[in-house]
Amino acid sequence: MSPARGKTRYLILGLLATEGPLSGYDIKRLTEVRLRYFWSESFGQIYPELKLLAAEKLIEVLPDSSRPAKRAKIRYGVTESGRRVLRDWLREPAETETNRYEVLLKVYFGAVGDRSVTRSHIELFRARYEPLVEQLAAFDQQVSRIAEEDPDHLHVLLAIRFGRKVYDAYLSWAAEAEALLAEE
Template sequence: MARENTCQFAILGMLCREPMSGYGLRQAIERTVGHFWQESYGNLYPTLERMEGEGLVALDREEHSPGGRVRKVYRVTAEGRRVLAQWLCRPVVPHVERNELLLKLFFGARVGPEASLAHVERSRAEAEALLAALRPIDEDVRRSREGDPELPYLHLSIRAGLLGLEAHLRWCDEAREALQRLAHMKDSKTKEERYER
């Protein structure tokens, strides 16, 4: 069975908040769900056109940019809201993890602990930077949306990201220690072999 195109549901969810152009959708996705949901932006405009043909979205207005380009602004239709609500109530499709870091660590014995340690250190630095970026977003959302009925739902997704990153940092620390021990053992063994010659 073909995998469902979930891009349309991200679009519908965003358009339920306010009418937007394709460019506006792209920016909104990057600022919000883009921290945990990646969309192919090459797929965005064709999906919008298809959804307009299916009656899920409609042209709200056209805006003219200073450069003379016309930007189509879309709004969600009643049918689009119905389809989104239906999808939101369906069970989540199981996610198959594709984690290159773990795949490289799994086969790390082929190259030794140094390469694996470098991968872990890079991953840790990336997670620290993302955590530093996500904490102010969390604070800003809680402050700026106080009393908003969407806040508890937004906060749940942000908390998942924060806790996931914190757990990843703890795992990186454990992995670093284990790989440093392996590197030390390897160095000791190499020195012993030299002395035996």
């Protein structure tokens, strides 16, 4: 029926199903803080997709519980059929990821320029991820504690662990690369 648009819909459905009712803005913010190490989404995708999902009755606008005064914020909730669509998608194999690291392209072609340029790219790269690694370590501790009581949180914990492993790999590579580049 609906021609399997992008994955934005599953992000929305998934967040609504696991976090409860949210606005478009909430979805953006949550994605930025909690999913940033494996996903990203812009407003330009979220808002139109919310409209579409609502038209398909996979989500619905929930009545604003606050006094009629307040305006603007629109809270969406996932419907039963939305949950079904989410579960169906969950069962399908994931697409293979194709990542593009511009910084690696610059490193790979580094011989065309100065070695100092390559060095500074790597330093910048490390500087970008260092604070994220620390953040994730703290986040891991929090969620680990929660997961001990609520087994559903194991999934979130697994995602965090993925982020940690990958970001640690980034830093470890940067350190090794800096050492190899210094040897000259």
